[in-house]
Amino acid sequence: MYVCVCNAITERHIGQAVDEGMCSLRELREQLGVGAECGRCARHARECMHAALGGGSSLAPAAAAVGLCAAVPAMEAA
């Protein structure tokens, strides 16, 4: 299912990005363009990213272990 229509980004693309180590909306925007146009996808993209981070991503536990993902909510709230 498309998450970001402006950039034709699907849930699968976001899952792959998480598997490659991305764990913030900022990284998704910089690498995939998610939210960079109209911005309507940001909330759903964040939900998909969090689901992928907690839903069996192979790198998410390692990233969380070194604190890479722990700061995401605080950074995104700013």
Ligand code: FES
């Ligand atoms: S739907 Fe993602 S930037 Fe417009």
